[in-house]
Amino acid sequence: MEHITLLLGIVIITALVFDFTNGFHDTANAMATTISTGALKPKTAVAMSAVLNLVGAFMSVEVAKTISKGLVNEEGIQPEVIFAALVGAILWNLVTWLVGLPSSSSHALMGGLIGAAVASAGLGAVNGDVVVTKVLIPAVAAPIVAGVASMLAARLTYRLGGKVGEKTATKGYRAGQIASAGLVSLAHGTNDAQKTMGIITLALVAGGALAPGSNPPVWVIVSAGLAIALGTSIGGWRIIRTMGSGLTDLQPQQGFAAQTSAASVILASSSLGFSLSTTHACSGAVMGAGLGRKGGVVRWSTATRMFVAWGLTLPAAALVASGAELVMRTGDVGVAAVAVFLVASCVAIWVISRRQVVDHTNVNEVDAASTGAGAEQPGVVTTAIAAVAVPPTAGTTAAVTDEDLKATIPAATANPATPAAPAAAV
Secondary structure, eight states: OOOOOHHHHHHHHHHHHHHHHHHHHSHHHHHHHHHHTTSSOHHHHHHHHHHHHHHHTTSOOHHHHIIIIISBOSTTOOHHHHHHHHHHHHHHHHHHHHTTOOOOHHHHHHHHHHHHHHHHHOGGGBOHHHHIIIIIHHHHHHHHHHHHHHHHHHHHHHHHGGGSOHHHHHHHHHHHHHHHHHHHHHHHHHHHHHHHHHHHHHHHHHTTSSOTTOOOOHHHHHHHHHHHHHHHHHOOHHHHHIIIIISBOOOHHHHHHHHHHHHHHHHHHHHHTOOOOHHHHHHHHHHHHHHTBTTOOBOHHHHHHHHHHHHHHHHHHHHHHHHHHHHHTTOHHHHHHHHHHHHHHHHHHHHHHTTSOOOTTTTTOOOGGGTSTTOOOOOHHHHHHHHTSBOOOGGGHHHHHHHHHHHHSOHHHHOTTSOOOOOOOO
């Protein structure tokens, strides 16, 4: 193993902590729809996802190369910069997990790295063309491509399912969901685990333990894979609730379409070395699948909060990381102060999360606000797309109608005394 100094060891441990938070933060990407439709029990789903995340971590290092060699210039980057970047990324992951928003761990890491690098060495430390072509463009394209593909796939599944009975179709698509969820977990390992591999490799180069341009050592690949698998195994139940039932109501057909589309986009980007946000791809696919069934509703108020979080991820993580880097310029005292701040913040967020526990026992419960008198009604976008969606098949009419009525009939219709919900939909 390379010669590791104390500071470099702290950076590596912090990187693995980030990888751990990435695991439970992004469990929802692979398993939220599978859990919400009942295809797998919650604990079984996250255990399966953890194993496949670990396997996926060994399949490629292309994304790791983008992080360690392309995003910032290796020359002049010190281990303190990497530590500051990780502080920004970890805190953003934990804050968004606390409020149940599926933001991008990948963009949190890259935002932290960019902010710390700029604070340390100026704008010239960042390779702008790489940021645009391999980070920003995929960030915008991924949810759109995955969403459109998922919507079309959902329509196709309902059309093809018209030839079989309801029970047969439901059973078949639930089996398909399990397979597609496994594929998403595998894809997540090939993409997200590599980001930590890349950041550790960059830290080793910055600390002089590796030559510039080196690929991730085997022990880095193994440790990163284990850390993200361990994080996945504990489940990010708050975000699973949002992804599984907070954005839209999914049936097995839609869940299968969403996961298959997301996995295809993630695997394609991994092979090209794009540091894609799996959260963006999976969230876009879930919304697309929600619009792929006639009567399906996307809760645009929740989606809007999610979009705002996406937009804030890079600058927020960059701001925290740049502040941490400036504090650490004071020397060992500054490094210790930042470390204490990070630990204290993590503990505080965990204590706050205990006030309202979300776990495998209540992950599929939906807040009253989304189903009661204040339930969001379908807006212009949902209504227009649903009008041309494939109608439910003869064999599934009853099941679809019940869900559609719950999701689309205004509360005011059921109870004239109740005032209409505010127009929160798009």
